[in-house]
Amino acid sequence: MLKTKNRSVFFGLAAWTLAATLAGTASSAAQAQSYQLLDLGYLGGGPGGFFSQATGINAQGQVVGISSAFDNGASRQYGFVWNAGSMSPLLPLGNTGFTSYTGGINNAGQIAGTSYTAGQAAVHTVRWQLGNSASTDLGTGLAFSFGNAINNSGVIGGHENNQAARWSASNTKQLLxxxxxxxxxxxxxxDAGLAVGESLTIADVTSRATLWNAAGQASDLGTLAGGSFSWATGINSAGHVVGASDLNGNPNISHATLWRNGQVLDLGTLGGQYSDARAINTGGLVVGGSYLAGDTVQHAMLWNGSTLLDLNALVNAAGAGFAYLEVATALNDSGQIVGNGITLNGQTHAFLLTPVPEPQTWLLMFCGLAGLALLRRRKAS
Structure with missing residues (x-):
């Protein structure tokens, strides 16, 4: 007969063994991560249509993008922030009623974007702060500038008059x-201040994915084998860069590309000739879009570190009112993904995907709790 103490250990080990066995079974049954899909809607309708597009998401799950709006009898396009189930407009400079756009949002709720100035004389880079309706103009006179990205230090990246630019947290501009x-x-x-994008080469012969270091020096990231063109759209904390590269000098035949540890990796497509990667998180997950075989329809995609997946296969699109998810544009380190999809009635709407815990996670939790309860009962006896 086992002593009470040894029996407690025995039953505890048995519970954990059962948990591991069940988890292994669940893991083999689960082909890929699944997601809860949410239609983020739009600000308003009118002659300009009913649409929204997502451009960024932060660690808190706050989403930014652009949406149709109907304001004072006129159709507008406003940048928006979606927070805790509610979408709010980001008004243009001076609340002039002209168009505004967003580029991204950081974990402090700072938002980078673009707005027409009064009279639509120019387009300027703008900084918004979540919870504050005012906008900060980072532009210069009649110059046209665009804020495309923001990091957690408040640095904004974009371009002014087609020259790469970076604005510091104190709003000082640096042309690159x-x-x-x-x-x-x-x-x-x-967050280290490294910037990525694209730049024309000498004599404007071609355009290459470009990395600018903290000092502002530019480096050519190169292309896939046989390629001439490339562009970069995202960079994570490890300095891994994503974008796309052509394969044969034709930018219409391009593949999603990952620049990592000195290698240029082809992430492939979902069957078509074109794909591009839009963002990469700290864990190395990559999102973007790819055409299917026949090159007539584009689907949102996820590269999980080894395999390129169609996000439509991981969600119940119709159940959320979508015909299909077209492109994924950003993600956070929790694995939440935003992008744009085509609804059942043909509109373009921003979406949010939230990972659903995998079955083995729940099994481990359940069996662990059961094991602890059993141990307590044995000790009590």
Missing amino acids: PSLGGSQGFVYGLN
């Missing part, structure tokens, strides 16, 4: 060099 050509654009930033 190209790779020898006449234009450059920043599309992504990480």
